[in-house]
Amino acid sequence: MIQRENQILSAYIDGTLPPESQEEFDQIIRSNPKLMAEVEGKRTQANQVKTLIPKTNLSKDVRENLEREIKNTLDQFIIEEKEGFWQRVFGKFSR
Amino acid sequence: MLDQFYLLAFALLPDELEAEQLVIDSISGFIVKERKWLMKLEDEEDVVLRRQFFQKIVLHLYGLGQKRVVHFKFEKTRAFHQLPVKTRAILTLRYQMNYSPVQIEDLLGIARWEVVEGIHNGRFMLTSEQVLGANL
Numbered sequence: 517m518i519q520r521e522n523q524i525l526s527a528y529i530d531g532t533l534p535p536e537s538q539e540e541f542d543q544i545i546r547s548n549p550k551l552m553a554e555v556e557g558k559r560t561q562a563n564q565v566k567t568l569i570p571k572t573n574l575s576k577d578v579r580e581n582l583e584r585e586i587k588n589t590l591d592q593f594i595i596e597e598k599e600g601f602w603q604r605v606f607g608k609f610s611r
Numbered sequence: 612m613l614d615q616f617y618l619l620a621f622a623l624l625p626d627e628l629e630a631e632q633l634v635i636d637s638i639s640g641f642i643v644k645e646r647k648w649l650m651k652l653e654d655e656e657d658v659v660l661r662r663q664f665f666q667k668i669v670l671h672l673y674g675l676g677q678k679r680v681v682h683f684k685f686e687k688t689r690a691f692h693q694l695p696v697k698t699r700a701i702l703t704l705r706y707q708m709n710y711s712p713v714q715i716e717d718l719l720g721i722a723r724w725e726v727v728e729g730i731h732n733g734r735f736m737l738t739s740e741q742v743l744g745a746n747l
Binding site: 523526527530531532561562564565566568569570571572573574578579581582583585586589590 | 613614617618621622625627630631634635638639642643689690691692702703705706707711712726727730731733734735737738
């Protein structure tokens, strides 16, 4: 029973409950301070996960290299020119 | 969009050069493979266009990353990199890019239960430091 409750709590925190169950659980939590404390504990654990995933930033050099390589492929394989098409896809990046 | 591809690639192959090459090969491979589809997309709205692109390239990147990681040797000094590759992809999309489980299901082309399992187990393993011995 406790294991099942834990699973539901985890699913609630992870956002993997169906939307209707998520809302129902919201209401239950609001009326139960003990459960609210447990949710907060799980939420802290979930936030901890974010800090444990290594971050890396796309440097200017790497970005320029990626754009150059992609442009080369586009030039090589997309023969027909479509005005502004690639800018629409990649934002500021255009052919 | 490139930032997100790179972030995901780095989660799969934690080496800057390998991650960069994975992004290049994924996008290039996608362009070559989907050329006909690409040429038909002109009338789509920008948001729809970007979403379609993102989804298809992530799928391509994930598939290619899974193949490369088998031959990729690296020191698993961080708990995150001891997790299975699928779990790393799921956690990155969920916790670094804020995609919902339903979106992750579509992006990686996997079943809902796999996403749910990946989130729950990955979170548990990371926070409990029980990742030693995980298979890649």
